[in-house]
Amino acid sequence: MADGGWSTIESDEGVFTSLIENLGVKGVQFEELISLDADTIRSLSPVYGVIFLFKYQRDQSPETPNTPLDGTYETNPPDNLFFAAQTIQNACGTQAILSVLLNQDNTSSTPYPIDIGAELRSFKDFTTGFPAELRGEALSNSETVRTAHNAFARASPFVDETVRTARDEEGDAYHFIGYTGVNGKLYELDGLQPYPISHGECDAGSFPEKVIGVLQRRIARYPEGETRFNLMAVVRDLRERAREIGDAEMLEREERKRRAWEWENTLRRSNFVGxxxxxxxxxxxxxxxxxxxxxxxxxxxxxxxxxxxxx
CATH class of the missing domain: 1.10.1220 (Arc Repressor Mutant)
Structure with a gap:
């Protein structure tokens, strides 16, 4: 891994949960969603947002520079909306995660504000008022975020994930974006876009149907049979809910899941060639x-x- 580079990491609920915990975030986890189903999202409430992974289509561009394919550009976003331009390769997953977390840390967005920890709080406070491009540069230069991200790079003595070749550029590219509600609106936060994209009014109760509708329209733009998508919900730690309602079976199930994630992440970090x-x-x-x-x-x-x- 090259010094200062950002490695490719896997789209996985255990990886993302451990990554944000390494950054100091408390009481949050990721849950993979197998289907585009509003009831499933609602069952995980409170849901802070969703992270969508898709095959990036270079030929799909807005009809005009001022019009996205769906929704409308928020050219003058509110001061409390965190949005950063993507200025680095391989980090779009972490950037999409932060786009949700850093917009759900106060009561204006959710009744269960996320404790983002001292490091991310300092980063957010430092970049308050920055334009999107400068926020992206600040993110790319954050040693704390980069170290947490690279901790989940694929362990290989043969491949440098920070180096892209011509063959990489010709192959399939994948991209992460975040969807979250801020100030009563549903926002699509994609660092490759010039602005946040608003999808209209949205509160916690309508979020599941609203975001599913947006995702269905997006997927419909792909050729029939395309299935290379991944969707994860950013939710409150399900162990906390189990303790609050006294569900011992749910608590044990979630604890087993955490132990499995820990073991899998240990294997991801290990190099077995020797x-x-x-x-x-x-x-x-x-x-x-x-x-x-x-x-x-x-x-x-x-x-x-x-x-x-x-x-």
């Missing part, structure tokens, strides 16, 4: 001592050829 190499050396040494090394190699070649023929 371990695998030592195992192979040990097996090869044993076969050589037994005088069966050549036989073992030939057998492996034969099995590989069989698999290739079946494929």
């Amino acid at each position: 371990f695998i190499g030592e195992v192979l050396k040990g097996v090869a040494g044993t076969k050589e001592k037994e005088g069966k090394f050549d036989e073992w190699i030939e057998k492996a070649k034969g099995e590989t050829e069989k698999r290739l023929r079946r494929g």
Whole structure:
């Protein structure tokens, strides 16, 4: 990983939850949504927003510079709306997350304000009043946010995730954006757009239907059969709800989920190349001592050829 770079991270509820906890955020988690269903979102209430991952279509551009494909540009956004331009590669997931969190930390947006922690509070206070481009630059230069983000980079001694090649540019590109309610409006916060996009009036009660409608219209612009989308809700820690209502079964289920996330994230951070190499050396040494090394190699070649023929 190159110094100062931002690595690609996986779109995963456990990764995102651990990432924001590393930044000092308390009482928030991510829940993957399997279907575009308003009732599912409502069942997770309070929902602070959703993070949408989609295949970026370079040929889909607004009809005019002043008109997005859906909604309207908020060219004079309110002072309390946090919006940052995307100025760095590979960090759109973290930027979409922050776009929701930093707009849900006060009672004007939600009855359950998010405790964003000292680091993000300092960052938000510092960038208050900045234009979107300058906020994006401040984010790109935040060592705290970059370190938390890169902690979940894929561990590989062979690939530098911060370096993009011509082949990368020609392949499929994916992008994250956030949707959240601020000041009684539903906002689409996409750092690649010049302004926040307003989708009209929206309160906590109407948020599920409103955001699902926006997402359905967006997905409808893709060719039929396109399924490469991912949607996650940003919700209050479900363990807190379980404790409040005295649901022991729900609490145990959520605790098991957290243990699974912790284990999976440990594996993501681990590089097993050295371990695998030592195992192979040990097996090869044993076969050589037994005088069966050549036989073992030939057998492996034969099995590989069989698999290739079946494929």
